[in-house]
Amino acid sequence: MxxxxxxxxxxxxxxxxxxxxxxxxxxxxxxxxxxxxxxxxxxxxxxxxxxxxxxxxxxxxxxxxxxxxxxxxxxxxxxxxxELDTDVGAFELTEARIIVEGEAVALAAMSMDDAKLAELESILRDMAAEEPSEPGVMDADRRFHLAIASATENEALRMLVELLWDLRTRSPLCVTMFERAKRSGVTPRIDEHRPILEALRNRDPAGARAAMRSHLRGVIDDLLAATEHEVMARARSEIDERRSTVARRIEI
Incomplete structure (x- = not known):
């Protein structure tokens, strides 16, 4: 069907x-x-x-x-x-971000000015000042990517990047997947934003594109590992419970 x-x-x-x-x-x-x-x-x-x-x-x-x-x-x-028009998964969403934000950052590298670079540097400082699990890190992460989209001077691209970020919090499936990843210890990849900024500082479109794609592919790797980790954690918990039951029965 x-x-x-x-x-x-x-x-x-x-x-x-x-x-x-x-x-x-x-x-x-x-x-x-x-x-x-x-x-x-x-x-x-x-x-x-x-x-x-x-x-x-x-x-x-x-x-x-x-x-x-x-x-x-x-x-x-x-x-x-x-019938869930806004329900996209985290893998699908991040794949779209690789395509859209990879090209957006390359375009931004061609029009990046010192003021925008200073703004990105300030956002990275905000990100580094927060604990990885705190909401402030996610807010700074969003601001970093939207600032790059804004630097393209293409309003359609900026709106598209903002839409992809909005879907992350509007899609029930996406929210569930990222919450599971967070419970598994997955946090925003703060250090991977630095190569993106350096490529922008060098006005290097190819380098910026490669750094952005590498960063977002890492997000997919984290999601895969987190969902697998959750399954394995459940299995280990079940094994531990069975061991405890066997140990109690042996003591009878």
């Missing part, structure tokens, strides 16, 4: 929801692994991960510690899965 107006992860989530409703996956059944699903649906593992998180958020599936993903019910809320 095709859903051309919807995002890729939503189409995959809706297709799996259809399979649940049709009885392919019964309540209590374990879903295939992430790699197997990616191969079956011919998509990337990050897309499968976003689809699984979306289905979990809507109560169709659940994570069982150290075991995998299981179907919880068949009456799938398909409308919720398919």
């Amino acid at each position: 095709e859903f051309p107006r919807h995002k890729l992860y939503q189409r995959i989530a809706a297709t799996i929801a259809d399979a649940i409703e049709a009885g392919r996956y019964q309540p209590g059944a374990r879903l295939p692994g992430e790699r197997d699903l990616a191969e079956e649906y011919k998509v990337s593992r990050p897309t499968i991960r976003e689809a699984m998180i979306a289905l979990e958020m809507r109560g169709l599936i659940e994570v069982r510690h150290g075991s995998g993903l299981y179907v919880t019910r068949r009456n799938a809320p398909l409308r919720d899965v398919r």
Whole structure:
């Protein structure tokens, strides 16, 4: 079934929801692994991960510690899965930022003036003064990227970059993914902003583009590691619980 107006992860989530409703996956059944699903649906593992998180958020599936993903019910809320116009995933959003902000920073390098460089330097100082987990770091991070977009002197680009940042806090799936990453210890990559600023200071479009793309690819790596870490942490917790149970039973 095709859903051309919807995002890729939503189409995959809706297709799996259809399979649940049709009885392919019964309540209590374990879903295939992430790699197997990616191969079956011919998509990337990050897309499968976003689809699984979306289905979990809507109560169709659940994570069982150290075991995998299981179907919880068949009456799938398909409308919720398919009709979320602003619900984009963190991988999808960051991929768009790589494309848009990579070119924006290259353009900004050609028109960057000393006043804008001083503003960026001040924002980096604000960022460094905050604890990595504090909201002030995220605010400074946003201001840094929007200041670069403003320096392009292209209002359409500035608005597009601002929209991508707004989606980060408006999209339920995106918010959920970044919150999980934060719980896993992932914080903004403060040090990676310095090479971006240095390339801008040198009026080096290619260097600025490379630094921005490297920074945002690192964000994707962090998200992948964080979601994998969450699964592994659950598994370790389950193993510890089982060990404690066995130890108590042995003492009887």
